[in-house]
Amino acid sequence: MTATDNIKFSDETLALVQKTIRRYPPGRQKSALLPVLHLAQAEFDGWLSAPVMDYVASLLDLQPIEVYEVASFYSMFNLQPVGRCLIEVCHTSSCWLLGADDIVKHLEQKLGIKKGQTTPDGKFTLKTVECLGSCGTAPMMMIGAQFHENLTLEKVDAIVGEWEGKGERSRYC
Amino acid sequence: MTLQFACGYDKKSETRQSMSKKILLKNDHIPGINTLEVYRKHGGYESLKKALSMAPDAIVEEVKKSGLRGRGGAGFPTGMKWSFLAKPEGVPRYLVCNADESEPGTFKDRYLMERIPHLLVEGMIVSSFALGANTSYIYIRGEYFYILRILEKAIDEAYAAGLLGKNILGSGFDHDCYVQIGAGAYICGEETALLESLEGKRGNPRLKPPFPAVKGLWDCPTVVNNVETIAAVVPIVEMGGDTYAGIGIGKSAGTKLISASGHINKPGVYEIELGVPVEEFIYSDEYCGGIRNGKELKAVVAGGSSVPILPKHLILKTAAGEPRLMSYESLGDGGFATGTMLGSGGFIVMDEDTSIVKNLYTFARFYHHESCGQCSPCREGTGWMERIIKKILDGKGTLADIDLLWDVQSKIEGKTICPLGEAAAWPVAAAIRHFRHEFEEYVTRPEGIREVRHYYRLNRLEPA
Numbered sequence: 001m002t003a004t005d006n007i008k009f010s011d012e013t014l015a016l017v018q019k020t021i022r023r024y025p026p027g028r029q030k031s032a033l034l035p036v037l038h039l040a041q042a043e044f045d046g047w048l049s050a051p052v053m054d055y056v057a058s059l060l061d062l063q064p065i066e067v068y069e070v071a072s073f074y075s076m077f078n079l080q081p082v083g084r085c086l087i088e089v090c091h092t093s094s095c096w097l098l099g100a101d102d103i104v105k106h107l108e109q110k111l112g113i114k115k116g117q118t119t120p121d122g123k124f125t126l127k128t129v130e131c132l133g134s135c136g137t138a139p140m141m142m143i144g145a146q147f148h149e150n151l152t153l154e155k156v157d158a159i160v161g162e163w164e165g166k167g168e169r170s171r172y173c
Numbered sequence: 174m175t176l177q178f179a180c181g182y183d184k185k186s187e188t189r190q191s192m193s194k195k196i197l198l199k200n201d202h203i204p205g206i207n208t209l210e211v212y213r214k215h216g217g218y219e220s221l222k223k224a225l226s227m228a229p230d231a232i233v234e235e236v237k238k239s240g241l242r243g244r245g246g247a248g249f250p251t252g253m254k255w256s257f258l259a260k261p262e263g264v265p266r267y268l269v270c271n272a273d274e275s276e277p278g279t280f281k282d283r284y285l286m287e288r289i290p291h292l293l294v295e296g297m298i299v300s301s302f303a304l305g306a307n308t309s310y311i312y313i314r315g316e317y318f319y320i321l322r323i324l325e326k327a328i329d330e331a332y333a334a335g336l337l338g339k340n341i342l343g344s345g346f347d348h349d350c351y352v353q354i355g356a357g358a359y360i361c362g363e364e365t366a367l368l369e370s371l372e373g374k375r376g377n378p379r380l381k382p383p384f385p386a387v388k389g390l391w392d393c394p395t396v397v398n399n400v401e402t403i404a405a406v407v408p409i410v411e412m413g414g415d416t417y418a419g420i421g422i423g424k425s426a427g428t429k430l431i432s433a434s435g436h437i438n439k440p441g442v443y444e445i446e447l448g449v450p451v452e453e454f455i456y457s458d459e460y461c462g463g464i465r466n467g468k469e470l471k472a473v474v475a476g477g478s479s480v481p482i483l484p485k486h487l488i489l490k491t492a493a494g495e496p497r498l499m500s501y502e503s504l505g506d507g508g509f510a511t512g513t514m515l516g517s518g519g520f521i522v523m524d525e526d527t528s529i530v531k532n533l534y535t536f537a538r539f540y541h542h543e544s545c546g547q548c549s550p551c552r553e554g555t556g557w558m559e560r561i562i563k564k565i566l567d568g569k570g571t572l573a574d575i576d577l578l579w580d581v582q583s584k585i586e587g588k589t590i591c592p593l594g595e596a597a598a599w600p601v602a603a604a605i606r607h608f609r610h611e612f613e614e615y616v617t618r619p620e621g622i623r624e625v626r627h628y629y630r631l632n633r634l635e636p637a
Contacts, residue, residue, distance in 0.1 A: 093521055173354075
């Protein structure tokens, strides 16, 4: 009995996995690991649990450790549960120059949590991240794959308000 | 157009018309240019047609003649890099596009891919034909997921039109191009870390040699080029290497995309002909439009976070008093003592209110976060530097800490497998070199820290 028994991608996602593997020469399916981990995170509640990683390992014919070491290296992979809406605020130079600290402070007050934490109702996780390539439209934050740029506190309020009422989960893909 | 700033640049205005030259972004304003139909209507894929009628080596020769240098930051001659590619019998070769753009202050590749995705796709096919690569990958940073969709759409359109796949335009050349997504790691912009990541591993840079040109992706000969570099191959094939080499200034041939950000009136991506005076770039309405809120310029990081920061007097003029130009050579004039680098073209402008120490802290935190951890000097040194700067910033530092900081940075450079070590050390060294007084102020007058305006408060940014 393995922990992966009840974890399975939808048929649609499995087809995507197969399509991804075909991009590489035979025997190089390990190259599909990052794309497949993204699919796994999107499909299994926004984070990568050990059983989910084991499942990905079995799909790509890898040892589980090969998946763990990769998942723990890249900052977009969450190894802990996150809120339905993951807010990632850039705080590197250009965004800081134009007020990223104020955005973070405002969100902390508004959500009643510190950066790195999740609200008790599981709705929001607040995270600060390093430069997302949006320096010319600073300050910015990312929710799912969506860039929110040229932020003001009012804009932040509006975006958070929108997510308050949303049932779905923010996702990159 | 009149230039309103003092320092004598009005006399340059006569040559300005020829200086503002758009090659890559000449069509970026055209509605629908992201689609194949509109792109082709404006001359798209003509360069590919021409390339397919040439001998592959002749294309490499044109790129050599063009003087094109790697636009990702290192500035290595592209044609030379291509000519290093090993061609053993029966072994596939690969072209990999580095779209991992993560150097703080840099967002030009994102702009180019978002607006004109087919320019990159065409560049991938032309370059692959020149290199004899039947497969190529565009490795894009994970945070640019929405651009992955744009690129995939462009690639699908190209396949449907016979511009990708088997026997492209009847030439007998087969090529497949795929987009690979990253997952948040600056280090994957280093070419060997990128290849590791593309192989499904942690982004730990490889020891060189062997270089990717000999042993790259899956141990096969591989060329890794930046998005802008590959895009520039399209106009080079179109106009010929000699014509391209005539654009720009000296060994800084062609145009460069500059990502301008910070305290300027008009942040954004600008394509400049290399050689535009820095002062013109900052103050002219054609580019950055001057410092916002009528403030004074304090300092500039000219080529992405890893290049040395320069104070106003050294970014506008060289130590010898010559106007500083936006070129590899002029920005590098004076070495690191008084100069900097063009790097990736990530141009971050800071006004008089900016705390250089706090800005440096954001860089130090960045490099600490992004170090892959493989080499001790970088893994330990980046964290150590971050902690010292934080201590100074919090008003708990001593004068000896400033010397310690200098000492730590000096022991990272040249002692790591990849250049992330240097990238982390250089900004620290430059900040102390040019702004030591500011570090000292944090130490000697901690009570004054509250007075230091770290940043604009958002409510002051809002229009009245």
